[in-house]
Amino acid sequence: VALNVVVCLKQIPNPDLQFQISSDGKDIRRDALNYKLNGADEYALEEAVRIKEKQGGRVVAVTLGPKRTEQMLREALAKGADEAVRIAYDDPSAFDVGKNARLLAAAIRTLPHDLVLTGVQSDDYVNSATGGLLAGLLGLPHASVVTRVVVRERQLEVTCELEGGLQRVYALPLPALLTIQFGANTPRYAPLPAIMKAARQPIKELGPAALGLVGWDSIALPYSFGVRGLSPPAAKGHAEMVTGSVEEQAKRLAQMLRDKGFVRR
Amino acid sequence: MKGVLIIAEHLEGRLAPSTPELITTGRSLAAALGGAARIAVLGSGVRELADRLAGYTLDVLLAEHPALAEYTGDGYVRAVRGIVESNSPRAILVAHTSQGYDFASALAGAMDLPLVTNCLGLDVDGDRLVATRRLLNEKVQAKVEIHSERPIVVTMRPGAE
Numbered sequence: 001v002a003l004n005v006v007v008c009l010k011q012i013p014n015p016d017l018q019f020q021i022s023s024d025g026k027d028i029r030r031d032a033l034n035y036k037l038n039g040a041d042e043y044a045l046e047e048a049v050r051i052k053e054k055q056g057g058r059v060v061a062v063t064l065g066p067k068r069t070e071q072m073l074r075e076a077l078a079k080g081a082d083e084a085v086r087i088a089y090d091d092p093s094a095f096d097v098g099k100n101a102r103l104l105a106a107a108i109r110t111l112p113h114d115l116v117l118t119g120v121q122s123d124d125y126v127n128s129a130t131g132g133l134l135a136g137l138l139g140l141p142h143a144s145v146v147t148r149v150v151v152r153e154r155q156l157e158v159t160c161e162l163e164g165g166l167q168r169v170y171a172l173p174l175p176a177l178l179t180i181q182f183g184a185n186t187p188r189y190a191p192l193p194a195i196m197k198a199a200r201q202p203i204k205e206l207g208p209a210a211l212g213l214v215g216w217d218s219i220a221l222p223y224s225f226g227v228r229g230l231s232p233p234a235a236k237g238h239a240e241m242v243t244g245s246v247e248e249q250a251k252r253l254a255q256m257l258r259d260k261g262f263v264r265r
Numbered sequence: 266m267k268g269v270l271i272i273a274e275h276l277e278g279r280l281a282p283s284t285p286e287l288i289t290t291g292r293s294l295a296a297a298l299g300g301a302a303r304i305a306v307l308g309s310g311v312r313e314l315a316d317r318l319a320g321y322t323l324d325v326l327l328a329e330h331p332a333l334a335e336y337t338g339d340g341y342v343r344a345v346r347g348i349v350e351s352n353s354p355r356a357i358l359v360a361h362t363s364q365g366y367d368f369a370s371a372l373a374g375a376m377d378l379p380l381v382t383n384c385l386g387l388d389v390d391g392d393r394l395v396a397t398r399r400l401l402n403e404k405v406q407a408k409v410e411i412h413s414e415r416p417i418v419v420t421m422r423p424g425a426e
Contacts, residue, residue, distance in 0.1 A: 015404075018404070019404050019405055028401070098380055101374065124401055125398075126383055126398075126399070126400065127383060128366040128370070128383065129373075132338070132374060133374040134374065135374060136342065136374020137377075139375070141338075142338055143338065144338070144367035161363060162363050163363060166276075168336075170337070222377050222413055223411050223413035223417070224412045225379070225410070225411055226410050228395060229407075230400075230406065231406050231408075232404075234406070
């Protein structure tokens with residue numbers, strides 16, 4: 001059966017960078033960051049494209065974010081998405097996962113969707129919440145941390161990863177939502193002609209009105225949310241600096257390894 | 266609406282190591298709110314587990330049904346929805362495990378509740394719940410606050426406190 005697959009993508013600051021906190025203490029400094037597609041979302045996109053290639057159907061890549069996210073959406077088009085949609089919510093930090101998910105859900109309701117995919121978590125805010133929230137908001141059955149998807153008619157068989165090397169296998173009816181685990185497949189590289197083609201493809205932009213809202217802040221939330229402040233994390237352990245000549249340092253290190261039981265005499 | 270509802274996690278008759286941690290966090294949160302902590306156990310044939318949890322001296326809510334024999338997000342959401350509606354806790358505590366965030370986020374979506382996940386610590390400041398979280402590969406610590414008339418769903422990172 002041909003499936004309409006919606007894959008949610010997030011553009012995040014490369015988490016390998018060092019971060020500074022902005023002067024108001026409410027965000028990181030964003031003037032010199034480089035952004036990339038969130039790691040787990042790469043696997044969600046690849047899974048979406050593979051399902052389409054096998055089953056037929058369409059893949060729509062959806063994101064929420066400022067204009068800079070168009071670059072990521074073009075990457076998704078070049079890798080096999082058929083259509084790209086940007087919810088033009090321009091808050092550069094967008095810390096409130098509940099608000100983000102409600103905006104995404106409003107956009108997904110306007111799209112045909114047999115299957116909704118997200119990454120298991122975003123590596124910037126590490127909430128692991130968008131997928132489950134969307135499933136609840138859209139009333140879809142769901143499974144998280146998925147490493148394998150098999151489509152059988154209007155049914156899915158999925159393998160989910162648990163802690164401690166355990167797995168669980170679920171059967172779900174369609175439509176459904178899955179959060180895809182990092183490493184679930186091998187994402188492809190975009191071929192050059194596809195990159196060239198994607199550069200010319202239109203990106204659909206959804207403003208508040210398209211989601212039935214007067215403004216971005218008029219979405220109904222059952223709470224108020226605020227960032228109190230960001231700070232460098234407090235160091236948890238104690239660090240001992242080993243000083244002296246190289247010989248002295250080596251001796252002290254060897255002693256420490258013995259004391260801590262890493263080396264048997 | 267002062268109490269704290271803790272959701273126990275278990276597999277094959279064994280309690281997840283995160284659950285006793287949640288009880289500790291839930292107790293101090295309940296004390297700060299001036300209410301009591303309760304723990305819900307969902308499953309089939311889990312009475313013995315419930316008895317063991319009662320040993321932690323807190324009220325245990327037992328939801329037994331054959332459909333809950335194995336964890337499914339949808340089954341848990343359905344069962345906990347009823348417990349939340351009849352208990353109206355101020356906060357619902359769940360471990361931030363693959364099963365925990367699968368359930369907690371879907372519950373928040375299905376019941377239209379506020380959600381804060383992967384927390385290291387929780388504080389009460391007046392009518393606000395303040396959560397401590399880590400961002401961006403642990404390089405940044407964040408304190409976020411939530412105010413709501415509805416129960417707040419919280420997941421706590423195992424081993425955090």
